[in-house]
Amino acid sequence: MNYKRLLAWFVIIILAIIPVFLLMLGKGENIPSDYGSITHILGQITGLVGMTLFAVTFILSTRIKFIEDAFGGLDKVYEVHGILGGTALILILFHPLLLVFKFIPESINLAAKYLLPSSYWSVNFGIIALVGMIFLIFLTLYVRRMKYHNWKFSHKFLGIVFILAILHIFLVRGTISQDNIFHGYYIYAAVISLIGLGGFFYSVLFRDRIAPNSLYKIKSLSKRGEDVHEIILSPENEPLRYKSGQFVFVTFKNKIIGEEPHPFSIASASNSHSLRIIVKGLGDFTKNLSSLNVGDIVRVEGPYGRFNYKKSGKDQVWIAGGIGITPFIGMAEEMAHNPNIKDKVELCYTARKHEDLICIEELKEFESKNKNFRVITWISNEKGLITVKDIENIIKDLKDKEFFICGPQRLKMDIKRDLIKRGIEKNRIHMEEFGFR
Amino acid sequence: MINIKTSVGVALVIFILVFGNIIAFGILGSKNAIDKNIPLNYINNSGNDNSLNNKTKTSTTNNPTPVPKPIVPAPKPKPTPPPVTRAS
Numbered sequence: 001m002n003y004k005r006l007l008a009w010f011v012i013i014i015l016a017i018i019p020v021f022l023l024m025l026g027k028g029e030n031i032p033s034d035y036g037s038i039t040h041i042l043g044q045i046t047g048l049v050g051m052t053l054f055a056v057t058f059i060l061s062t063r064i065k066f067i068e069d070a071f072g073g074l075d076k077v078y079e080v081h082g083i084l085g086g087t088a089l090i091l092i093l094f095h096p097l098l099l100v101f102k103f104i105p106e107s108i109n110l111a112a113k114y115l116l117p118s119s120y121w122s123v124n125f126g127i128i129a130l131v132g133m134i135f136l137i138f139l140t141l142y143v144r145r146m147k148y149h150n151w152k153f154s155h156k157f158l159g160i161v162f163i164l165a166i167l168h169i170f171l172v173r174g175t176i177s178q179d180n181i182f183h184g185y186y187i188y189a190a191v192i193s194l195i196g197l198g199g200f201f202y203s204v205l206f207r208d209r210i211a212p213n214s215l216y217k218i219k220s221l222s223k224r225g226e227d228v229h230e231i232i233l234s235p236e237n238e239p240l241r242y243k244s245g246q247f248v249f250v251t252f253k254n255k256i257i258g259e260e261p262h263p264f265s266i267a268s269a270s271n272s273h274s275l276r277i278i279v280k281g282l283g284d285f286t287k288n289l290s291s292l293n294v295g296d297i298v299r300v301e302g303p304y305g306r307f308n309y310k311k312s313g314k315d316q317v318w319i320a321g322g323i324g325i326t327p328f329i330g331m332a333e334e335m336a337h338n339p340n341i342k343d344k345v346e347l348c349y350t351a352r353k354h355e356d357l358i359c360i361e362e363l364k365e366f367e368s369k370n371k372n373f374r375v376i377t378w379i380s381n382e383k384g385l386i387t388v389k390d391i392e393n394i395i396k397d398l399k400d401k402e403f404f405i406c407g408p409q410r411l412k413m414d415i416k417r418d419l420i421k422r423g424i425e426k427n428r429i430h431m432e433e434f435g436f437r
Numbered sequence: 438m439i440n441i442k443t444s445v446g447v448a449l450v451i452f453i454l455v456f457g458n459i460i461a462f463g464i465l466g467s468k469n470a471i472d473k474n475i476p477l478n479y480i481n482n483s484g485n486d487n488s489l490n491n492k493t494k495t496s497t498t499n500n501p502t503p504v505p506k507p508i509v510p511a512p513k514p515k516p517t518p519p520p521v522t523r524a525s
Contacts, residue, residue: 086441090448097455104459112463115456134449141442 002427008070012056012084015192019048022184036102043098044174048189050091051165054133055192057085058162058199063211063304074304075247075433082140085158089137092130092165126168132161149260159200166193208261213301214240218294219274224358227281228323229289230267233298234274240303243270243310244330245432248302250277256291261301265326265406265432267359269334275300276330278358280323307404307432309335314402315344317395319386319415321407322351327432328406329359335373336366343372346395350378350386350411385411388418398422406432 023045024031032038060067060081063074071077100111117124136158139146146154169189216233224230240248249261268276279289309316309331320328328347335341351357363375376394378386392398403419405412412431419429 083441086445089445093448093452097452097459100459108459108463110463111459115459115463137445138449141445 002072004070005072015056016049016052018188019052020045022188026185039098039101043095046091046098047095050088050095051169052192053084053088053091054162054165055196055199057081057088058159058196058203060084061203062199063207068304073306079433085137086141089133092133096130122168122171122173125164126172129161129164129168132157132164136161148262149258152260156204159204162196162200211301212240213299214238216275216298216300218292218296218298221292221294224278225355228358229279231277231279231292232274233277233300236297239273240275240300241271242266242303243308244268244334245307245309245327246303246305248300248304251299252292253297253299254292257288266303267326267329269330269337278326278329305432307406307430309343309345309404314400316402316404317391317398318345318347319391319403319405319407320347320349321411322356323358324407325349325358329362332363332366332373336369341372345372346374346376348376348378348386348391348394350380352379352381354379388415388422398424403429405429
């Protein structure tokens with residue numbers, strides 16, 4: 001983990017423990033020790049720490065550059081966004097339960113009263129927010145069949161959930177609503193609320209206008225295999241500046257496909273005039289790509305991501321699974337056209353069948369042009385899933401090499417785990433996350 | 438790496454079990470239907486404030502929480518006056 005990412009995590013952890021510190025400061029020497037008071041305080045802490053993490057998730061979804069820099073790529077930012085969102089939900093789930101635990105020894109009926117809606121809207125806001133959060137995060141984590149644009153639309157409602165939670169915090173007869181507005185607890189809750197609201201409204205209202213983007217036109221469309229489309233885009237105005245291996249959010253101005261931005265890896269060399277993306281029909285959106293026409297206008301936002309071989313400076317092993325080859329195609333093209341690059345690169349490209357090896361002729365051509373670049377193919381239907389042992393048998397020496405992995409989640413995790421077992425440091429393993437959902 | 442999907446799943450199961458038990462036992466264990474207009478004094482900092490029970494309120498805050506007004510029984514209907522009969 002580099003120091004920027006460590007610093008970013010440090011800031012998140014500090015933000016999360018501030019309410020604990022403020023609560024203890026408010027109690028002074030009168031820290032309660034009885035069961036009822038302890039569960040009550042824990043209930044308050046889980047609520048506020050959960051809300052803090054919830055607010056941070058909105059900031060992470062803004063795609064602001066310095067946040068991307070801190071975490072080493074937008075794909076990593078969204079990974080942290082998911083972890084914090086899930087952790088926030090876990091904490092907030094225990095918030096009402098811990099608050100009612102104090103009633104249970106005397107009367108469970110009192111506890112039940114507390115958990116159910118009443119005529120007090122300050123409490124009801126909290127209940128509605130909790131139910132909404134459970135529902136929306138459940139959709140994100142477990143309902144994988146949901147169409148991407150429906151999921152994305154539903155995910156925006158987490159902003160409404162956050163607003164209801166803020167109303168609950170400030171209106172319910174609790175610590176904050178009874179606190180003086182100049183006291184730490186009140187100020188902290190207000191700051192956290194503003195941070196979260198700022199992130200939410202920026203993402204929903206302003207991000208599409210402010211984020212770096214450019215208009216392109218579809219120059220050519222071709223098939224690169226079963227359900228695999230190659231789309232070449234030519235700029236309508238100033239082209240984007242990008243590095244091979246990065247990705248962009250692409251919005252096709254096509255009524256059949258729908259104008260929803262989707263992330264795709266760039267499969268062309270750095271700063272090429274034309275931009276190439278290669279898409280496999282995996283989801284509901286990508287299956288409709290045959291409806292695209294040459295000349296369609298495309299909005300391209302980005303570039304994002306930090307998946308680039310240049311950050312290494314050592315001999316490298318690239319491991320690609322299936323459609324995960326796309327960022328490597330641009331990187332290989334760049335190496336082929338740049339004789340100054342002296343790093344030795346071995347690309348292990350695995351697919352289920354021979355026909356699934358996308359752009360293999362092109363990669364072989366790059367291999368013939370560059371003596372430092374070698375392509376190794378692995379057909380998993382014939383040889384089984386590729387393992388680090390297989391790679392070691394082919395490449396021989398894995399020591400002092402940098403590893404770049406892109407492909408299905410299982411492949412990435414298995415390879416990473418086995419590399420770490422063989423003593424490869426984590427900071428020499430670079431992975432590109434595929435799905436942001 | 439933290440498997441957030443599994444962690445959230447486990448937390449949801451615990452939540453549903455605890456929540457379900459509290460509601461089920463809270464409702465089944467009470468002979469009376471739950472009063473929706475519960476006073477909210479219980480949310481203040483006093484861990485053992487049992488004002489939900491409509492006992493004497495013991496707020497720990499500077500701003501005393503108004504005690505809910507007692508439910509005033511509905512006025513009894515006036516007895517119907519006997520029919521006026523013409524004096525015989």
